[in-house]
Amino acid sequence: MLCAFALGPQTSPVWATEATKAATSEETPAKAVAGVVVAPRNDYCANIAKPAAEARYAFQLKTLQELSEQVDQKLAILEEKRQYILAFKADQKKQELIAQKLVVDIFAKMKPDVAASQLEKVDLKTSVSILSQLNVRAASTILNEMTTDKAAAIAATMATAQASIVGAQQ
Numbered sequence: 001m002l003c004a005f006a007l008g009p010q011t012s013p014v015w016a017t018e019a020t021k022a023a024t025s026e027e028t029p030a031k032a033v034a035g036v037v038v039a040p041r042n043d044y045c046a047n048i049a050k051p052a053a054e055a056r057y058a059f060q061l062k063t064l065q066e067l068s069e070q071v072d073q074k075l076a077i078l079e080e081k082r083q084y085i086l087a088f089k090a091d092q093k094k095q096e097l098i099a100q101k102l103v104v105d106i107f108a109k110m111k112p113d114v115a116a117s118q119l120e121k122v123d124l125k126t127s128v129s130i131l132s133q134l135n136v137r138a139a140s141t142i143l144n145e146m147t148t149d150k151a152a153a154i155a156a157t158m159a160t161a162q163a164s165i166v167g168a169q170q
Contacts, residue, residue, distance in 0.1 A: 100133075103130065104130055104134060107130050107134065107138075108134055108135070115142045115145070116142050116144075116145035116146040117145075119131070119142065119146065119154075120150045124153055124154065125157075127150075127154050128154055128157045128161065131154060131158065132161070
């Protein structure tokens with residue numbers, strides 16, 4: 001006799017149900033009690049179909065719970081890593097600000113002609129950044145010591161940046 005319980009009681013293929021019917025009708029006829037077909041005691045597949053379905057359901061539920069726990073553990077690990085990266089970036093930003101302040105302090109204490117020659121050799125963005133953080137008197141003295149082309153470019157960039165800041169505030 002054929003056993004089709006692996007597919008479940010509702011999804012038994014036609015060939016399996018026909019073979020089961022043929023086998024049960026040959027061995028012992030099934031009894032109909034109040035419109036429900038009762039399988040004979042010797043029909044192994046029919047007798048274990050419900051427990052097998054329940055066992056499959058329990059196994060699937062257990063597997064899903066284990067997978068859910070694994071996902072939760074990995075999410076916790078990822079959250080820890082995210083927090084570490086955020087803390088690292090904040091520390092890096094703090095160190096960058098400290099270094100930038102030190103550079104500005106160094107240029108503030110330099111002689112204007114030496115600071116001007118140093119700022120002429122770096123890129124425009126760096127020069128503007130440093131000069132904009134100096135007090136007005138020191139910045140103007142350093143600009144006075146620079147070549148006219150470089151001083152004009154720095155002044156124009158600083159004015160453009162200041163105009164965009166004022167425009168954004170309004």
